[in-house]
Amino acid sequence: MRSIRGIARLAAGCLCITAGSAAADGFPTRPLRVIVGYQPGGAADLVARVAAEGLGAKLGQQVVVENRPGAGGLIANEMVAASSPDGYTLLLVNSSFAYLPTMYSKLKFDTVKDFAPVALLATTQNVLVVNANLPVKNVKELVALAKSRPGGLSYASGGPGGSTHLSTELFKSMTGTDILHIPYKGNAPSIADLSSGQVDMTIGPIPALLPFINGGANSKLRALATSGAQRTPMLPDLPTIAEAGVPGYDAGSWYGFMVAAKTPKDIRDKLEQALLAVGKSDKFVEQLKSAGAEPSVMPADEFRRFVASETGKWGTIIRETGIRGD
Numbered sequence: 036m037r038s039i040r041g042i043a044r045l046a047a048g049c050l051c052i053t054a055g056s057a058a059a060d061g062f063p064t065r066p067l068r069v070i071v072g073y074q075p076g077g078a079a080d081l082v083a084r085v086a087a088e089g090l091g092a093k094l095g096q097q098v099v100v101e102n103r104p105g106a107g108g109l110i111a112n113e114m115v116a117a118s119s120p121d122g123y124t125l126l127l128v129n130s131s132f133a134y135l136p137t138m139y140s141k142l143k144f145d146t147v148k149d150f151a152p153v154a155l156l157a158t159t160q161n162v163l164v165v166n167a168n169l170p171v172k173n174v175k176e177l178v179a180l181a182k183s184r185p186g187g188l189s190y191a192s193g194g195p196g197g198s199t200h201l202s203t204e205l206f207k208s209m210t211g212t213d214i215l216h217i218p219y220k221g222n223a224p225s226i227a228d229l230s231s232g233q234v235d236m237t238i239g240p241i242p243a244l245l246p247f248i249n250g251g252a253n254s255k256l257r258a259l260a261t262s263g264a265q266r267t268p269m270l271p272d273l274p275t276i277a278e279a280g281v282p283g284y285d286a287g288s289w290y291g292f293m294v295a296a297k298t299p300k301d302i303r304d305k306l307e308q309a310l311l312a313v314g315k316s317d318k319f320v321e322q323l324k325s326a327g328a329e330p331s332v333m334p335a336d337e338f339r340r341f342v343a344s345e346t347g348k349w350g351t352i353i354r355e356t357g358i359r360g361d
Contacts, residue, residue: 072111074221
């Protein structure tokens with residue numbers, strides 16, 4: 036009897052493996068979708084659309100980008116965490132994903148248990164920009180003006196808990212300034228109000244801001260510095276914020292893809308290999324660069340470790356600055 040039961044269990048296990056492989060072999064049989072937790076026109080949206088085009092070509096199916104903005108990406112994250120784990124729904128995650136466990140005490144999902152990393156594809160630095168009518172030409176003058184008018188200047192963010200929010204809060208903390216936070220539902224509307232002078236400054240993604248700072252004397256925004264540890268080839272003449280007077284400042288954004296945690300490994304592997312191929316293609320690299328982003332390809336396991344490291348790094352900063360999302 037024991038022998039018969041053992042054989043039955045072995046057969047069942049083999050059947051499951053075969054079924055999983057068969058599912059991956061036939062995947063995908065219909066269009067996929069990428070959920071983006073931000074408005075169209077922002078950096079996350081730009082990376083998602085460029086990657087979706089390449090992914091669709093690799094898989095032979097259309098890949099549709101769906102924007103579900105709100106709550107710093109929480110709505111999109113909740114949606115994908117609760118989605119069918121079949122590989123047809125992907126989440127575009129950015130650096131704000133690493134902020135969530137510390138910023139929010141009552142999340143409806145677990146960033147580790149409910150998601151499976153697939154691949155990291157791109158990074159961007161942020162750029163510190165001000166409305167062109169603000170009487171500052173560099174970072175030191177901005178800090179001096181902010182200190183002379185506590186609470187009198189305002190900054191726009193793409194939403195609570197996003198990269199623009201955390202990057203600027205880090206700037207405030209390191210410079211001892213008091214600048215009012217004005218959150219928006221995405222980078223596009225925040226840039227519109229910044230250009231019109233409704234708000235004074237932002238530290239936002241280069242891809243989203245690049246078109247607004249390359250107009251020379253006619254630009255409505257003035258770029259002061261970039262946010263990384265080193266200068267970016269996207270704006271090589273701009274100093275970093277650290278160079279410009281805030282030693283040690285370093286904040287950027289990254290963009291990758293995840294799926295629901297229970298998605299079969301064979302399907303995750305197929306998505307991973309397709310995305311890695313997209314990330315290394317000349318067309319994708321050129322499209323990223325033209326949009327102000329930089330290729331940075333990581334496979335799933337490395338991406339998982341990277342997210343864990345980022346979560347620890349930003350968790351420390353969030354606790355020190357007292358930022359809360361709820």
